[in-house]
Amino acid sequence: MAESGADVKPKLQDEIRAQGEIVRKLKAENGDAEKIKEEVDKLLALKKLKEDAPSSKNFVLKCPKGTKDYTPLQMAIRESVFNTIITCFKRHGAETIDTPVFELKETLTGKYGEDSKLIYDLKDQGGELLSLRYDLTVPFARYLAMNKVMNIKRYHIAKVYRRDNPAMTRGRFREFYQCDFDIAGQYDPMIPDAECIKIVTEILSKLELGDFVIKVNHRKLLDGMFAACGVPDDKFRTICSSVDKLDKTFWEDVRTEMIEEKKLDPEAADKIGKYVKLQGKTVNSACYHTYTTNFASYYTELSTRESSKVSRVLLYRVIYEGVLKGFTHDPSKKKGEETVSVGSVAGGGRYDGLVGMFDPKGRKVPCVGVSIGIERVFAIMEARAIAAKSKIRTTETEVYVVSAQKGLLEERLKLCRELWDANIKTEQAYKANPKPLTQFQYCETAGIPLAVIIGQSEIENQFVKLRNTVTREEKNVPRDQMIAEIKSELEKMA
Amino acid sequence: MAESGADVKPKLQDEIRAQGEIVRKLKAENGDAEKIKEEVDKLLALKKLKEDAPSSKNFVLKCPKGTKDYTPLQMAIRESVFNTIITCFKRHGAETIDTPVFELKETLTGKYGEDSKLIYDLKDQGGELLSLRYDLTVPFARYLAMNKVMNIKRYHIAKVYRRDNPAMTRGRFREFYQCDFDIAGQYDPMIPDAECIKIVTEILSKLELGDFVIKVNHRKLLDGMFAACGVPDDKFRTICSSVDKLDKTFWEDVRTEMIEEKKLDPEAADKIGKYVKLQGKTVNSACYHTYTTNFASYYTELSTRESSKVSRVLLYRVIYEGVLKGFTHDPSKKKGEETVSVGSVAGGGRYDGLVGMFDPKGRKVPCVGVSIGIERVFAIMEARAIAAKSKIRTTETEVYVVSAQKGLLEERLKLCRELWDANIKTEQAYKANPKPLTQFQYCETAGIPLAVIIGQSEIENQFVKLRNTVTREEKNVPRDQMIAEIKSELEKMA
Numbered sequence: 001m002a003e004s005g006a007d008v009k010p011k012l013q014d015e016i017r018a019q020g021e022i023v024r025k026l027k028a029e030n031g032d033a034e035k036i037k038e039e040v041d042k043l044l045a046l047k048k049l050k051e052d053a054p055s056s057k058n059f060v061l062k063c064p065k066g067t068k069d070y071t072p073l074q075m076a077i078r079e080s081v082f083n084t085i086i087t088c089f090k091r092h093g094a095e096t097i098d099t100p101v102f103e104l105k106e107t108l109t110g111k112y113g114e115d116s117k118l119i120y121d122l123k124d125q126g127g128e129l130l131s132l133r134y135d136l137t138v139p140f141a142r143y144l145a146m147n148k149v150m151n152i153k154r155y156h157i158a159k160v161y162r163r164d165n166p167a168m169t170r171g172r173f174r175e176f177y178q179c180d181f182d183i184a185g186q187y188d189p190m191i192p193d194a195e196c197i198k199i200v201t202e203i204l205s206k207l208e209l210g211d212f213v214i215k216v217n218h219r220k221l222l223d224g225m226f227a228a229c230g231v232p233d234d235k236f237r238t239i240c241s242s243v244d245k246l247d248k249t250f251w252e253d254v255r256t257e258m259i260e261e262k263k264l265d266p267e268a269a270d271k272i273g274k275y276v277k278l279q280g281k282t283v284n285s286a287c288y289h290t291y292t293t294n295f296a297s298y299y300t301e302l303s304t305r306e307s308s309k310v311s312r313v314l315l316y317r318v319i320y321e322g323v324l325k326g327f328t329h330d331p332s333k334k335k336g337e338e339t340v341s342v343g344s345v346a347g348g349g350r351y352d353g354l355v356g357m358f359d360p361k362g363r364k365v366p367c368v369g370v371s372i373g374i375e376r377v378f379a380i381m382e383a384r385a386i387a388a389k390s391k392i393r394t395t396e397t398e399v400y401v402v403s404a405q406k407g408l409l410e411e412r413l414k415l416c417r418e419l420w421d422a423n424i425k426t427e428q429a430y431k432a433n434p435k436p437l438t439q440f441q442y443c444e445t446a447g448i449p450l451a452v453i454i455g456q457s458e459i460e461n462q463f464v465k466l467r468n469t470v471t472r473e474e475k476n477v478p479r480d481q482m483i484a485e486i487k488s489e490l491e492k493m494a
Numbered sequence: 495m496a497e498s499g500a501d502v503k504p505k506l507q508d509e510i511r512a513q514g515e516i517v518r519k520l521k522a523e524n525g526d527a528e529k530i531k532e533e534v535d536k537l538l539a540l541k542k543l544k545e546d547a548p549s550s551k552n553f554v555l556k557c558p559k560g561t562k563d564y565t566p567l568q569m570a571i572r573e574s575v576f577n578t579i580i581t582c583f584k585r586h587g588a589e590t591i592d593t594p595v596f597e598l599k600e601t602l603t604g605k606y607g608e609d610s611k612l613i614y615d616l617k618d619q620g621g622e623l624l625s626l627r628y629d630l631t632v633p634f635a636r637y638l639a640m641n642k643v644m645n646i647k648r649y650h651i652a653k654v655y656r657r658d659n660p661a662m663t664r665g666r667f668r669e670f671y672q673c674d675f676d677i678a679g680q681y682d683p684m685i686p687d688a689e690c691i692k693i694v695t696e697i698l699s700k701l702e703l704g705d706f707v708i709k710v711n712h713r714k715l716l717d718g719m720f721a722a723c724g725v726p727d728d729k730f731r732t733i734c735s736s737v738d739k740l741d742k743t744f745w746e747d748v749r750t751e752m753i754e755e756k757k758l759d760p761e762a763a764d765k766i767g768k769y770v771k772l773q774g775k776t777v778n779s780a781c782y783h784t785y786t787t788n789f790a791s792y793y794t795e796l797s798t799r800e801s802s803k804v805s806r807v808l809l810y811r812v813i814y815e816g817v818l819k820g821f822t823h824d825p826s827k828k829k830g831e832e833t834v835s836v837g838s839v840a841g842g843g844r845y846d847g848l849v850g851m852f853d854p855k856g857r858k859v860p861c862v863g864v865s866i867g868i869e870r871v872f873a874i875m876e877a878r879a880i881a882a883k884s885k886i887r888t889t890e891t892e893v894y895v896v897s898a899q900k901g902l903l904e905e906r907l908k909l910c911r912e913l914w915d916a917n918i919k920t921e922q923a924y925k926a927n928p929k930p931l932t933q934f935q936y937c938e939t940a941g942i943p944l945a946v947i948i949g950q951s952e953i954e955n956q957f958v959k960l961r962n963t964v965t966r967e968e969k970n971v972p973r974d975q976m977i978a979e980i981k982s983e984l985e986k987m988a
Contacts, residue, residue: 012604013847015731022727039728061640061852063594064624069637072589072648079590091914093891093921095566096573100557100669101595101626101653110506122626123615125657130558132595132616143563146555153921154566159595163619175594187924191903195924202914233516234533237509301907353507358555397587409685413795420585420696427587427647430681430689 012049019043066166066174072394077381082157084206085179085372089155092199094181096155099139105129111138111357118162132161136180137351137369144184144365145358151185151365171379182369184355193350194298196370200322200346207377209345215321229271231264238262243272251276322346322372324380345373393447398490400448401428402439402467404455409433411454415464419452422483424490443469449493450486506543513537560660560668566888571875576651578700579673579866583649586693588675590649593633599623605632605851612656626655630674631845631863638678638859639852645679645859665873676863678849687844688792690864694816694840697866703839703874709815723765725758732756737766745770816840818874839867887941892984894942895922896933896961898949903927905948909958913946916977918984937963943987944980 023043026036063069070078089096108119108131120132133139136156143149157179166174181199183192197214204212222243223236231239242258251273258264258272323344348370355365385392401415409432419426427448429439443451453465453474462479466486477485517533520526557563564572583590602613602625614626627633630650637643651673660668675693677686691708698706716737717730725733736752745767752758752766817838842864849859879886895909903926913920921942923933937945947959947968956973960980971979 012607018730025727059600059852059854060598061636061854062598063640064596064598064622067594067596069594069641070592071641072591072646075590075592078592090890091917091919093889093919095888096569097566098564098569098572100561100563101655102558102561102669104554104556104558106553113506121617121619123617125615127657128558142555146557147563147565152566161595163621175596183924185924188926191924191926194907198911198914233519237512298904298907301904301911358553360553360555394589395587396584410792410795413688413792417692417795420692423585425585425587430677430679430685432682432685 012046016043016046019046064174066164066168068168068173073385073392074378074382076392076394077378077385081207081374081377081381082179085203085374086155086157088199088202088206089181091202092153092181092195094153094155096157097140097143098156098158099133099136099143101159101161102130102132103139103142105131107131107142107358108134108138111354115162118164120161120163133158134162135160136178136371137182137354140180140182140184141351141354141365141367142358144355144367145360145363149184149365151187153181153183155179155181169379171373171376173375176375179372179374180369181371182367184365184367186366190298193368196348196368200348200370200372203372204322204324204346207381209324209377209380212322212324212345214346215323225275226272229275230268231272235262235264239264239272243276246276345376347371347373391447395427395446396425397427397446397448398425399427399450399452399486400439400443400446401426402436402443402451402453403434404436404453404458404465406433408454408456408459411459415452415454418483419486422487424483424486440469450489452482452486506540510537510540513540558668560658560662562662562667567879567886568872568876570886570888571872571879575701575868575871575875576673579697579868580649580651582693582696582700583675585696586647586675586689588647588649590651591634591637592650592652593627593630593637595653595655596624596626597633597636599625601625601636601852602628602632605848609656612658614655614657627652628656629654630672630865631676631848634674634676634678635845635848635859635861636852638849638861639854639857643678643859645681647675647677649673649675663873665867665870667869670869673866673868674863675865676861678859678861680860684792687862690842690862694842694864694866698816698818698840701871701875703818703871706816706818706839708840709817719769720766723769724762725766729756729758733758733766737770740770839870841865841867885941889921889940890919891921891940891942892919893921893944893946893980894933894937894940895920896930896937896945896947897928898930898947898952898959900927902948902950902953905953909946909948912977913980916981918977918980934963944983946976946980 019039019042023036023039025031026039102122105121106129109116112119112134115134119134122130122132136158140154140156144152157177159175160178161175163174164172166172181196183196185192197216200214222240226236226239227233239258239262242254242262245254245257255269255273258269259266321344348368350366350368352364352366355367356362359365399419401412401419403409403412412428416426416428427446429442440451442448447469449469451467451469453467455465458464458476463476464479464482465474466477466482466489467474468489513533513536517530517537520530520533596616599615600623603610606613606628609628613628616624616626630652634648634650638646651671653669654672655669657668658666660666675690677689679686691710694708716734720730720733721727733752733756736748736756739748739751749763749767752763753760815838842862844860844862846858846860849861850856853859893913895906895913897903897906906922910920910922921940923936934945936942941963943963945961945963947961949959952958952970957970958973958976959968960971960976960983961968962983
């Protein structure tokens, strides 16, 4: 079995042991001296090999930089967050797909601009050149072009990889989850776009992360603002990349970068500063009026007045961002007034040209989508769970089978089988003769609501003792009514 | 937003467009000739860059060798198989963890013997040397040692990576899922082992893959058999690796390899052949009698007599294998009698020494576990779904909102919002004025059970038409009773 866990045994250790036995046997049999020497040499060579192999002594026991294990507690939080998100995606009729964790290197080439340097490449071990996926959007576009899919509404929840500087406590990793929802297809303007924002609204509300705001913007509008501020045309891109830093950096630092590094006229920089401080106010732009009106009205129909959280509604080819207010970094504040934080938990927009880059005939499939930055959500949820000292169970065990005396292992096994076969989540001690107290303590620590207790007299009289872990109440239940009784107790607790 | 899907726009294309505008503007303004030339040169340089980049024309549109995308249909099958498996793991009280897709290279070093050549390494881009995980067992052992976990019952479902020769139609991939369940901790002999086999039995039964057999074996017993057949001690390992090939290769090919390549006495090879054909019969070995008896009795208690499928019960430090009878390759048959097939879908065993290899103090944590070879199960399920022509839905949409006339987009949006907010899975067309027939056809194709239809008269009289997609029955429902009526209809259908 290639997949077998048994593959994994320390093979070298095994080989040394086997070789040792050969030597011992030969010696015991007073075997041929030359043969013995030969086998001893083999043994020594194997031992040398083991010494040369990295031993656990000087071994660094860690996860790769920027990555982490998920503990059972973190997995329980992750499962509950994913459930909320997947329920929302399915409520909107989405299918799901999956793609390999790596792509042909050339599939990713030319898609990420200067961020390409953050792509993980695989070593050339012969065969194709591969890279780990950097996001789920490019693999999605490759999938659409490859399978000639002209329209689909799909979600994809999977890990992506970026050789970035990690900031683990703020939920920034080199391996992290993306939860993407995208609508591909030639549709009427703004209808799928408005639904994407509705989805972000629903998810951020259901996750109960506090107040949030969804910012809607468009690159061309930013360009218009730059022109009005007197930024020369050829500085648009570079000044734009400075402005993009405002969610992580203070305005005064961005201003310095613009003036000193990018040689922008300080007067232009200060004008930009005024716009930046216009947070939440609509910047009008007549030429995009129609789109604006459509989008705003579609989105309004999708949202009740109270839940409408879109602060800026601007125009077609939109870019979205969902920001948690409780965690927002206000770039207009001065340094020291507030720490830089992690408000942005969702982003998205249109990418109408991407599929065409893959299609052999350049056929376009317009796409719009959102991506939930779930690691930040995990970080917030986890901190909350710890702060609230709330007990999150990491198993769902309903019944623990307890033996009150020694020598009842086989009776316990029989009970377990009966409970498992009745679909009741059941555990027992893996000891032949566990102490009763240890078993009850395990129930309490693990939060298992019910215990089924057996002793010699229970077995002889064909009943079991059913114990409620919280109230510590016990009652005798005839053995043949045990399953029904447990199911009714569990129902009462639900 | 680093996570934004909007990142992904073809940046080079954007830059060319922006630069083009600069040139056009300069020319329109009759700008400085030298300045124009400078900007034109920039534009040409960008265009050259684009030409050099791999274009979609000569681009290979494919997944990396040995990997595949999952379509929505395959994902629906995968989700249902995972549900069955996870339900079983949870029924046995397991927690779950997750580890990164890559590990420090040295974490994997020395754990896989000659299979190490199948490990995917990442390119050295500065920093740590990394490799993709080869299975979930070594990362689990690393996790236990790193976090000083002395006992845990956990499952882990994730993809692993092997640079093996893929055989995609038979479910053998370079990227594939493993579903592992392991019990770590110092417990009494055979109790956790027997539960692992119970779990394989439960999962293979619930998946309804037909009759199966669970083979239980032990390496030392194989050694005993070799000794009895007259295999020299120093050929045990290599002959063992030949015998391991019997699940994929015919006996006569294995025999040839033993004699010609490994220089085994043909007489010894033929004796091995006789044992190999003893399939399903118990080979007795007195010294392991106690363990055998315990294991057999524990397992018997865990299984009803009818469902007991363990064909060979041998001894401690067991190796398991779950084989589907309908898909079994019988190595004793002659070539041509039957094609080599994919019977083995589960494997596992003890690995008591592995955690100690990671622990700085060499502390041991005994472990036993099973791994479900789920790709083969997917392959069987998928073939079945296709053969049965059964319609598997890839979405869960319950209601489709249909407009009977033009100009009702905003009314449809309002209805969708109301339905979504009531937790009803709802879709609508992304067109402003979709044709009624197109909308009804979509309902039928996608298997959406209900349609809510609105027209001008419905809106004026405050009701909706509710249509059953299968029976095509329609009824009028007052708008304020719509949600209740839909929920009751859906309940009837469930």
